[in-house]
Amino acid sequence: MVDNTMDKRVIRTKRLIRNVFTELMEEKGFEGITVKELTTKADINRGTFYLHYKDKQDLLEQCEEQIINEINDILKIERQLNLEETLNYYSKYEPPPFVVKLFDYILENASFMKVMLGPNGDPSFQIRMKESLRKNMLVKIEEKFHKEQMMVPQECLLAYISSAYLGVIQYWLESGLKESPRDMALVLLKITFLGPLTVTGFPNTFKS
Amino acid sequence: MVDNTMDKRVIRTKRLIRNVFTELMEEKGFEGITVKELTTKADINRGTFYLHYKDKQDLLEQCEEQIINEINDILKIERQLNLEETLNYYSKYEPPPFVVKLFDYILENASFMKVMLGPNGDPSFQIRMKESLRKNMLVKIEEKFHKEQMMVPQECLLAYISSAYLGVIQYWLESGLKESPRDMALVLLKITFLGPLTVTGFPNTFKS
DNA sequence: ACAATTAATGAACACTCTGTTTATTAAGTG
């Protein structure tokens, strides 16, 4: 537990640990990881691990903390974007830049994100991701609307959208990142604005 | 590992183990549970645990298997419901019965579901839930539409909707189950058919 | 370039939990 982040040895060791940690999470999940195996695979002394982390839970939390902070930064920068501006982007078939940036960032950290949001991942990390998405929602509902004029409870809608967004991110990671960040941002924009039913192309007779 | 499910003692012991398991999952998560503590809290001999389960992983899987099977049964019974029929329900502001039944079942098993879908839960269980939802989707996209007429990749839309559904279920469990199963089913129906933007009540000028 | 600093190592420690086995006790069965 030292915070001297300047020393080359510390940087090297921490990077080693984190890389092997990601691999092992993918392989056997957090439960299945032992500090012994982790350090053996990273080719460092087991005692060295405890110089930097309290235990493997602490390692997990430190990794997650960094990612969540960086994602919050991306979403925060352009927090001012309101619904009209977003609609304006949509009318030009152009996704808002901060959504593209989010997908760019996920792409850069794909291996970690894929593991943490996958079947061997950490559900509390998924919840924190949804929390970030909700606080910086594409459709900024809280500021714009009063609860009364909503057709469903506001909390339900926020849960719906933020979960849907995370789900699409999970699909993207799981299916091999074939679409571009820009395309993915457009997908979210389209489904959210047009609605799931409309994007299927089903002739929508009752809506008016 | 015995399958004599008739004996009163077996039923009692298994029920004890599962109840304490749910409590401990809530408290400290799967990682934090030890067979020792589990059996102490359940007031049974540690050896007895191994008479019924290979290890705690096996216990988790057996519990999940049962729930997933029962949910699949609920969703399968009415699998035949097609989009027109669902739209018909919607036009009468009445949710399809099988969606209400799903929420009824979740309510009955609320403590287990809340834990497994919460921050200390099992992400692979969440994935299996989404899988069940996708296979028996309210909007039965696969049968009804060709991929070409879709405005976004079909897989993305399926990920979007199934994740959104699960997210609303998670919200419902987390927020104390205040709404009725029928109300929750209606919420899903509304958001999915009208779209997230429309249900906010925002004047929708560009859609036509 | 060198002395000072400190990260990394290797070995050892007591401790906890695991999964299995054995003989014995107690409960449920027909």
Added chain:
DNA sequence: CACTTAATAAACAGAGTGTTCATTAATTGT
């Protein structure tokens, strides 16, 4: 009531944990 079998108690080796300490090696600032 006799039979079957689930539950118990105690013991076991094995594996991983988190800590300590003396030693080695790498990095830093001057």
